[in-house]
Amino acid sequence: MWNDELTPDAEYLRERLLEMLAIPSPTGFTDELSHYVCAELTRLQIPHELTRRGTIVARLAGDRSGCARAVVNHLDTIGAVVTALKANGRLGIAPLGTWSSRFAEGGRVTIYSHGEVLRGQVLPVLASGHAFNEQIDQLPVSWDTVEVRLNAPFANRADLEQAGITTGAFVNFDSDPEISQHGFITARHLDNKAGASALLAALKLLARAPRRPEVDFIAVFTVTEEVGTGASASLPADVAEMVGIDIGPVAPGQNARETGVTLCAQDTSGPFDRHLLSQFKRLCREHDIDHQVDLFRYYYSDANSAVLAGRDVRDALLTFGTDATHGYERTHLSSLTSLARLLAAYAFSPQVEAPQRAG
Amino acid sequence: MIRAERIQATLLDLLAIPSPCGFTDEVVHHISRILAQLGVDHELTRRGTIRARLPGNKPSPARAVVTHVDTLGAMVKRIGADGRIEVAPIGHWSSRFAEGVRVTVFADTAVFRGCLLPKVEWGVSRDRGVESVPHDWNNIELRLEAPVYSAADAQRLGIEPGNFIALDSSPEVLGNGYITARSIDNKAGTAAVLEAIRHIVEAEATPCHDTYVLFTINETTGAGMGGAVLPEVSELVTVDFASVESREKTPAKSVVLASGDASGPYDFHLNAHLHAIARAANIPLQQRHLQAFHSDAAAALVAGHDVRTAVIAYAGDASHSVERTHLDSLMNMSELIHAYVMSEPTFARDEPLTSAAEFSHQIDTASLPVSTRVPDTAAVIRVDRDADTDTDNVE
Numbered sequence: 001m002w003n004d005e006l007t008p009d010a011e012y013l014r015e016r017l018l019e020m021l022a023i024p025s026p027t028g029f030t031d032e033l034s035h036y037v038c039a040e041l042t043r044l045q046i047p048h049e050l051t052r053r054g055t056i057v058a059r060l061a062g063d064r065s066g067c068a069r070a071v072v073n074h075l076d077t078i079g080a081v082v083t084a085l086k087a088n089g090r091l092g093i094a095p096l097g098t099w100s101s102r103f104a105e106g107g108r109v110t111i112y113s114h115g116e117v118l119r120g121q122v123l124p125v126l127a128s129g130h131a132f133n134e135q136i137d138q139l140p141v142s143w144d145t146v147e148v149r150l151n152a153p154f155a156n157r158a159d160l161e162q163a164g165i166t167t168g169a170f171v172n173f174d175s176d177p178e179i180s181q182h183g184f185i186t187a188r189h190l191d192n193k194a195g196a197s198a199l200l201a202a203l204k205l206l207a208r209a210p211r212r213p214e215v216d217f218i219a220v221f222t223v224t225e226e227v228g229t230g231a232s233a234s235l236p237a238d239v240a241e242m243v244g245i246d247i248g249p250v251a252p253g254q255n256a257r258e259t260g261v262t263l264c265a266q267d268t269s270g271p272f273d274r275h276l277l278s279q280f281k282r283l284c285r286e287h288d289i290d291h292q293v294d295l296f297r298y299y300y301s302d303a304n305s306a307v308l309a310g311r312d313v314r315d316a317l318l319t320f321g322t323d324a325t326h327g328y329e330r331t332h333l334s335s336l337t338s339l340a341r342l343l344a345a346y347a348f349s350p351q352v353e354a355p356q357r358a359g
Numbered sequence: 360m361i362r363a364e365r366i367q368a369t370l371l372d373l374l375a376i377p378s379p380c381g382f383t384d385e386v387v388h389h390i391s392r393i394l395a396q397l398g399v400d401h402e403l404t405r406r407g408t409i410r411a412r413l414p415g416n417k418p419s420p421a422r423a424v425v426t427h428v429d430t431l432g433a434m435v436k437r438i439g440a441d442g443r444i445e446v447a448p449i450g451h452w453s454s455r456f457a458e459g460v461r462v463t464v465f466a467d468t469a470v471f472r473g474c475l476l477p478k479v480e481w482g483v484s485r486d487r488g489v490e491s492v493p494h495d496w497n498n499i500e501l502r503l504e505a506p507v508y509s510a511a512d513a514q515r516l517g518i519e520p521g522n523f524i525a526l527d528s529s530p531e532v533l534g535n536g537y538i539t540a541r542s543i544d545n546k547a548g549t550a551a552v553l554e555a556i557r558h559i560v561e562a563e564a565t566p567c568h569d570t571y572v573l574f575t576i577n578e579t580t581g582a583g584m585g586g587a588v589l590p591e592v593s594e595l596v597t598v599d600f601a602s603v604e605s606r607e608k609t610p611a612k613s614v615v616l617a618s619g620d621a622s623g624p625y626d627f628h629l630n631a632h633l634h635a636i637a638r639a640a641n642i643p644l645q646q647r648h649l650q651a652f653h654s655d656a657a658a659a660l661v662a663g664h665d666v667r668t669a670v671i672a673y674a675g676d677a678s679h680s681v682e683r684t685h686l687d688s689l690m691n692m693s694e695l696i697h698a699y700v701m702s703e704p705t706f707a708r709d710e711p712l713t714s715a716a717e718f719s720h721q722i723d724t725a726s727l728p729v730s731t732r733v734p735d736t737a738a739v740i741r742v743d744r745d746a747d748t749d750t751d752n753v754e
Contacts, residue, residue: 024722028624031721038715050712051665052593053626054719081619083648094650096623110728117726168618168630168646224660227623233665309663 005209005348006287008201008340014179014333016040017197021187024110024172026079027096030054030223033075037221040200044207046219055234056221060206060213060347067240067351068216070313071343072302073199074225074246077189078326080104080122080171082111082148085161089154090147093122093171097226101143103327107188108174109148115164120150122173179333184258186330191247194320196221198336199245202343213347222302231302232309241276241314243346244303245339247329248319249296256321258332260290261342264317267296269304273314279352280316283345289338292321318342361558361693363686367532369393370550370689374540377463377525379432379449380579383407386428390574393553397560399572408587409574413559413700415566420593420709423571423666424696425655426552427578427599430542431679433457433475433524435464435501438513444501446475446524450579455494456680460541461527464503466517473503473524536686537611543682544600547673549574551689552598555696570700575655583655584662593709594629594667596699597656598692600684601672603647609674612687613643614695617670620649622657626667628719632705633669633695640698642691645674667705671695 025033034054041048041058048058062068078099084092091111095101104122111118125147126132126139139145148171154160177187185194199219206213218239222230225246235242248254248262256262263280265272277293284291303315320335378386387407394401394411401411415421431450438444448454457475464471477492478500492498501524507513530540538547552572559566571592575583578599588595601617603609616633619625630646637644649672656668673692675684712718 028619028627029721031627031719035715035718035720038718042714047713050715050718052706052709053665053667055665081624081648083650094648096619112722117722117728119728119730166618166646167648168616168624170624224623229623229660232660232663305661308661311663 006205006341006344008205008337008344010333010337012204013197013201013336013340016200017185017194017336018177020193020196021175021177021189025075025077026170026172027076027224027226029079029112029170029172030076034221034223037075037196041203044204046203046207051234054223057234057236058203058219060203060217062213062215062217064215066215066238068218068236068238069241069243069347070218070220070235070239071199071243071245072220072222072231073195074192074222074230074302075196076223076226077191077193078226079173082113082165082167082169082171084167085157085165086147087157089156089159090149091120091160091165093146093148094143099326100141101146102141104146104173108176110172111148111150111165111169112172113165113169118150118152120148122146123149183333184330185333186328188329190322190329190331191325192225192245194331194336195245195247198320198339199343201337201340205340205344206347211348214350217347225302228300229305231306235306235311235313239313241316242303242306243276244301244315244317246301246317246319247325248294248321249299249325250321250323255292255294256319257292258321258323258330259334259338260292261335261338262319262321263291263293264319265293265295267299267301267317269300269307272303272316275352276314276316279349280318280342280346283342283349287341287345289342289345361554361690361697363690365557366550366554366689366693367686369553370538370547371530373546373549374528374530374542378428378430379523379525380429380577381449382432382465382523382525383429383576387574387576390428390549390553397557399556399560404586407576410587411556411572411574413556413566413570413572415568415570417568419569419591420704420706421569421571421589421591422704423573423588423592423595424552424700425573425575425595425597426549427545427575427583427655428549429576429579430544430546431579432526433462435518435520435522435524437520438510438518439500440510442507442509442513443478444503444513444518446496446499446501448496452679453494454496454499457499462501463525463527464501464518465523465525466519468517471503471505471516471518473501475499476502537683538686539681539683541682543675543684544678545578545598547684547689548598548600548692551673551692552696554693555700558693558697559700564701566700568704578655578658581653581658584659584664588659588664588666592664592666594705595656595659596629596633597654597668597670598696599654599670599672600675600678600682601647601649601652602676602678603674609645609647610643611674611685612691613645613674614688614691615672615674616644616646617649617652617672618646620652620654620657620670622653625656625669627721629667629669629705632702633671633699636698636702637695640694642695642698644695
């Protein structure tokens with residue numbers, strides 16, 4: 001019975017993921033996705049609150065209160081912002097979040113400006129092989145050498161101004177998801193909508209379970225992770241443990257895989273809490289959850305923002321291994337169901353007191 | 360009324376007071392005195408951030424206007440055997456702009472004058488080889504205008520590592536409204552904020568909600584907001600300097616609204632609110648994305664305050680160098696601060712929402728464009744069946 005209790009609804013997870021990928025949510029432009037997640041929490045009958053800027057804090061009451069557990073998952077994605085109305089009627093852009101313009105090239109985008117909502121595509125400033133031949137290969141990869149071609153009859157700066165486009169307009173990249181018959185999903189913005197779908201699946205499981213979590217189980221959906229302040233202000237005061245859900249980089253030299261849960265031991269901000277990591281490893285073993293441990297070299301997450309803002313919490317980071325992060329991302333749906341299963345196991349597990357002396 | 364000559368006078372007074380980040384006590388005293396004269400309640404945090412309160416008709420949700428009073432500067436790093444002094448920058452600025460600047464050095468027991476110069480090997484004539492010295496703080500030295508020819512000479516005067524170095528502001532006010540000086544960033548903004556306060560006090564106007572005006576002292580090093588923001592503050596607007604005049608073709612008289620900067624985008628709804636206020640008051644407001652910019656507003660978020668943030672900046676040129684701005688831009692800045700303080704809050708209710716029904720939206724669904732996608736391959740390649748159907752129809 002124990003195992004049935006921990007089996008997430010894979011179909012539910014898949015549907016939520018595809019729907020969330022359809023909602024634009026670059027950092028700073030996340031209101032609509034906050035609405036979607038609140039509607040979903042209402043459907044699951046989980047009480048929740050929204051902060052001023054749209055961070056969602058949902059709470060499932062546990063058998064005991066105090067020393068609550070928070071699972072933190074960000075809803076914002078990387079994207080871009082308009083920085084220049086160019087003389088050729090195209091748009092200069094800068095990244096929102098940290099990512100290479102190499103992966104922006106070819107991306108289809110929607111521009112949310114004060115006037116009309118417009119469609120376009122990101123291209124290098126030298127885009128035609130017939131016109132520029134090998135010069136294209138020598139053009140450096142940088143945000144200064146890409147531009148947005150709008151699918152609208154704009155030939156110059158005045159046209160852009162007339163259409164009400166301003167610098168600062170948000171640029172959302174199409175997610176363009178595809179799920180293969182082998183269970184792989186490839187899309188932009190798996191970071192971190194895949195995490196959000198796993199957390200929602202875990203919440204559905206917990207909300208329907210015949211028993212309550214060990215202590216209060218709080219799900220926090222943050223909105224500014226990609227710029228480093230997601231969990232700065234949103235953790236309730238009674239949170240003792242903070243578990244981040246985020247993307248894990250699968251690459252040569254990394255131990256992360258696209259299946260199972262990838263537990264992060266350390267990222268750029270330093271090591272995560274040793275005792276919490278040990279607890280997750282034990283939970284994976286006890287409940288037969290495929291897992292591996294990895295260290296991320298160029299990586300920050302919401303845990304760092306909470307600690308920087310002065311919160312004294314034990315932190316952990318659970319990830320779904322993904323190929324080509326912040327590029328053309330791909331993971332396997334089983335990593336998300338594994339993650340949901342681990343979260344449920346965590347919610348029901350007794351809270352472990354840290355030993356007095358490590359060893 | 361907001362008056363240009365008062366902004367100018369306040370600015371020149373502020374420029375006369377050295378206030379590199381970490382050495383701001385005197386400028387804090389000066390501003391506190393101005394606020395006291397105006398009868399504005401204010402308190403000081405431990406390290407000297409000033410929190411002034413303009414009481415409104417309602418205490419919550421409150422708002423904050425933020426201006427920093429610390430500036431760039433330098434610090435004595437090491438005393439060389441020849442008595443020349445190595446320095447390190449305070450704040451983020453290029454040594455290129457340090458060369459030739461006259462400075463004041465604050466030692467524990469005495470104050471000295473000096474000049475920052477490129478370092479050239481002793482024994483080499485100073486008019487040769489100087490072009491090849493790279494711009495780097497390691498290649499800058501402080502020449503004290505005192506008989507110092509050895510480390511012992513410098514030590515005898517009390518010079519030691521850690522002494523603060525303040526740059527001469529050397530302001531020049533042109534008849535056409537341009538002002539050039541060091542440390543315009545952000546003493547000009549502070550002067551504009553003080554003028555807006557003066558205007559509100561003189562007019563005996565009451566904002567609809569409490570407004571806190573924060574004079575911060577750590578912006579230059581990115582930690583300006585520690586301990587400064589009260590929990591009832593729901594939105595926060597930072598006043599600062601933006602170097603956009605030539606590069607972005609921004610008219611000198613405008614105020615710049617930063618859509619975002621190196622810390623990410625500022626708040627969508629607060630920015631829209633500021634646009635509406637500026638339009639109504641006929642203030643020229645240009646939206647710009649400031650790519651290499653950091654502000655106290657961003658620091659407030661890092662410090663863990665859940666506030667909506669925005670940056671309004673007076674337009675200028677050559678920030679962190681020989682800075683220039685225009686009195687018209689400062690006038691418009693004062694007008695905008697005044698209009699903002701007197702406006703309704705961006706969102707009037709401030710309790711946490713327990714459902715999304717009252718939460719804001721950013722996309723008008725009616726405005727979404729429709730696009731055509733490729734049909735399913737399987738449906739298209741069954742040409743035979745489609746042809747049959749067509750034939751059936753004809754018959």
